[in-house]
Amino acid sequence: MIPVFDFDRFLMGFSLGVHIILAVIGIALPVIIVAAEVVGIKRKDPYYTRIAKRLTIMLIVFFAVGTASGTLVALELLFLWPKFMVLIGKVAILTLYIEVFAFFLEAIFLGVYVYSWDKFKNRYAHAFTGVLVALGAVLSAVFITMLNAFMNTPVGFNIPEYLKTGIIADVHPLAVLATPSTLIEVAHVVSTSYFAGGFIFILYFAYRMLKSEGDERLHYRKGLNIAFSLTLIATFFAVITGILSISGLYSFQPEKYAAMELDLYPTTHAPELLGGFYTNGKITGVIASIPGLQSFLATGSVNGSVPGLSSYPQSTWPPLIVHFMFDTIVGLGFGFGLFMLVIFLMLLFKMHPFDRKWVLVLLVVAAVVGVFLLELGWATAEIGRQPWIVYNVMLVSQAANTSPSIIPLVIFFVAFYLAVLPFTVLVIKRLLKDRPVSKEQV
Amino acid sequence: MVLMFSINYFIFSIFLTLFGLEVGIAVTMLLEYDKHKDRMKRFLMPLWEVTGTFAVFYLVNLEATVPSLLMLVGTIFVVPLLVAAIFFILRNAFLSYSEYMGDKSSEKRYLHIYAIATLLVAFIAISVLDSGISGIGINASAYSINMLKMFVNSFNILMFIGIALLSVFVAAVFFDVREYKWFSGLAAILGIIAIAIATHSAMEYLFSAAFGPGAPYLIGLLALLGIALYLYYSKNKYARYAAVLWFLLAVNFFGFMQSPYLLGGTADINNYLATGPMAFYVNLVTLVGGTILAVSLVFMVYVSYIKKTQSTTGSY
Numbered sequence: 225m226i227p228v229f230d231f232d233r234f235l236m237g238f239s240l241g242v243h244i245i246l247a248v249i250g251i252a253l254p255v256i257i258v259a260a261e262v263v264g265i266k267r268k269d270p271y272y273t274r275i276a277k278r279l280t281i282m283l284i285v286f287f288a289v290g291t292a293s294g295t296l297v298a299l300e301l302l303f304l305w306p307k308f309m310v311l312i313g314k315v316a317i318l319t320l321y322i323e324v325f326a327f328f329l330e331a332i333f334l335g336v337y338v339y340s341w342d343k344f345k346n347r348y349a350h351a352f353t354g355v356l357v358a359l360g361a362v363l364s365a366v367f368i369t370m371l372n373a374f375m376n377t378p379v380g381f382n383i384p385e386y387l388k389t390g391i392i393a394d395v396h397p398l399a400v401l402a403t404p405s406t407l408i409e410v411a412h413v414v415s416t417s418y419f420a421g422g423f424i425f426i427l428y429f430a431y432r433m434l435k436s437e438g439d440e441r442l443h444y445r446k447g448l449n450i451a452f453s454l455t456l457i458a459t460f461f462a463v464i465t466g467i468l469s470i471s472g473l474y475s476f477q478p479e480k481y482a483a484m485e486l487d488l489y490p491t492t493h494a495p496e497l498l499g500g501f502y503t504n505g506k507i508t509g510v511i512a513s514i515p516g517l518q519s520f521l522a523t524g525s526v527n528g529s530v531p532g533l534s535s536y537p538q539s540t541w542p543p544l545i546v547h548f549m550f551d552t553i554v555g556l557g558f559g560f561g562l563f564m565l566v567i568f569l570m571l572l573f574k575m576h577p578f579d580r581k582w583v584l585v586l587l588v589v590a591a592v593v594g595v596f597l598l599e600l601g602w603a604t605a606e607i608g609r610q611p612w613i614v615y616n617v618m619l620v621s622q623a624a625n626t627s628p629s630i631i632p633l634v635i636f637f638v639a640f641y642l643a644v645l646p647f648t649v650l651v652i653k654r655l656l657k658d659r660p661v662s663k664e665q666v
Numbered sequence: 667m668v669l670m671f672s673i674n675y676f677i678f679s680i681f682l683t684l685f686g687l688e689v690g691i692a693v694t695m696l697l698e699y700d701k702h703k704d705r706m707k708r709f710l711m712p713l714w715e716v717t718g719t720f721a722v723f724y725l726v727n728l729e730a731t732v733p734s735l736l737m738l739v740g741t742i743f744v745v746p747l748l749v750a751a752i753f754f755i756l757r758n759a760f761l762s763y764s765e766y767m768g769d770k771s772s773e774k775r776y777l778h779i780y781a782i783a784t785l786l787v788a789f790i791a792i793s794v795l796d797s798g799i800s801g802i803g804i805n806a807s808a809y810s811i812n813m814l815k816m817f818v819n820s821f822n823i824l825m826f827i828g829i830a831l832l833s834v835f836v837a838a839v840f841f842d843v844r845e846y847k848w849f850s851g852l853a854a855i856l857g858i859i860a861i862a863i864a865t866h867s868a869m870e871y872l873f874s875a876a877f878g879p880g881a882p883y884l885i886g887l888l889a890l891l892g893i894a895l896y897l898y899y900s901k902n903k904y905a906r907y908a909a910v911l912w913f914l915l916a917v918n919f920f921g922f923m924q925s926p927y928l929l930g931g932t933a934d935i936n937n938y939l940a941t942g943p944m945a946f947y948v949n950l951v952t953l954v955g956g957t958i959l960a961v962s963l964v965f966m967v968y969v970s971y972i973k974k975t976q977s978t979t980g981s982y
Contacts, residue, residue: 338711
């Protein structure tokens, strides 16, 4: 019999897995749109203005579905994890509360931006309202990530007292804004959001380039320039912050770190294991073991000591599949870094990569893998914290709503999402098809 | 500390007022689509995201204001509110789909789906509010809810009808929908009567609170009715905006009649409110964020509804 809290877990994971794609689109798209508008004004190039106007159609639809799915996630937090939300309400609610105002900034100025193209004498003023949309979107991500950082490294109340008596005391409301893991988590989430969101539009432009010719192809080519520039910068920061995130885990969540590195025992001179699974108390299937590398990456010295799972009760170990997931992320992450570097060098040496079919095909494939990488990174971070909902404070099973009425809702919601998302993409496709690029007014 | 909950209810009442206008628009879209679609959409399009955001604002403010109540709220209202969220997604999605739809019949179909979804969200939301106030269908000690009783009771049905009628009145005055001019005045009267009968029918569940069911309630109802009729007959160009404020006043009037009690007088809000430093910071964020929000909204209304189209610099 599957416990009800596993249904809660599945629904939350599924909803977030869907929402995360809509969220990264909402974060990256305003930046691409504003960049296109500004370049269009500056160079007096109608192609870029056309790009901005057409992408705005996508933004409004994705925003509509994204905000609704965000509202759903907010409700799910309350309904699936009521005990968790009581703790959040008493200790860490400021992050969610401030986020609401960032959300307002985004929603209000989206309304202004979309419906006021012809209301400003100075066109930079219109573009500036788009900057506020982009700012609101990224600030939303920042404050939501702060809550996640609290779940990983809880602070701001008397934890020993809470664990002993269940009473929440000595609350410091502002502490949640600066937990030990906040800075690095926020930096990594923001950079990976631009990375994945940027790749979704690389996918769109590269695919459309493959399918079009002449003037229309030039339109998509210019769109690809902008999406690629954003993604290139984001890739650089995503790789750097990804490496720093692991150091953060080493310091603040050693059990999660040990699971991701598959360290069964605390040790010095720790090797970096590539591949490998934990079965029957042993590690098997290791592809390669690089001596001292893990210690070096974590501590700066090949002789540095790293934590091991044996220091913790087995009941609190996360599922050790996270090691395989982590290895996949690292491999793909470096692969992406190299790929983007090659394209960048081709651009630098005027080899016109976007005029080559094989590059466009690779970009389409890479974009799909990029979105997979985003989901995998998020899943690894969340599975790595299991069985805790708040690390070392509250178990997922303790926080859950265990009412059986959840089960039919889970089935219904999954079916609903599976219907709405493809339909949304189809509608956007139709909306853009009804307005050919050549007939778009600028 | 009741101030904190009053702020929370005020946020809710802004959401309900904006959403109430949408209910009026939804009814008009369903009945008189061809005549009024363009005018309604012109009003709706820049604003619908803000309405949705107010729903989230209310939810998170509730979590900050009464954290101890979340176990109860989170457990009993899970099914109706998650179902409402589904319709909320449909409302958002189909309204946005319709925005750039060149094909007129698809646009009409999408806007009708939007209108139906909006009415369903309104019905569920009002049912949750009604049962939160009256406690009808809720067994708080067992953390359980009888959904049939919650939705199908005279208090809830009549309240919904009353609020829907008031929404039609406000929308008709606000948009100057001439076909409904005679009906809108009647809608206000019928709406107030429906709400009066609703509250009377649920007297055993209501009014354990400060005001009681006597003279203040009756005077309040008559005052609301008087203002509605004045706005209906008024030729003043600002009457349409005053109608929206009237709706806000009505929502607050009904809410504060119960203050500070919930669940038919069994739960005193004061026992659940956030206290100490958290209360201070929540109020501070409300003040600062609320000010930024107000300024941004004024700017949006100015640009979207007042500012004239310009010839731009830097055109090609």
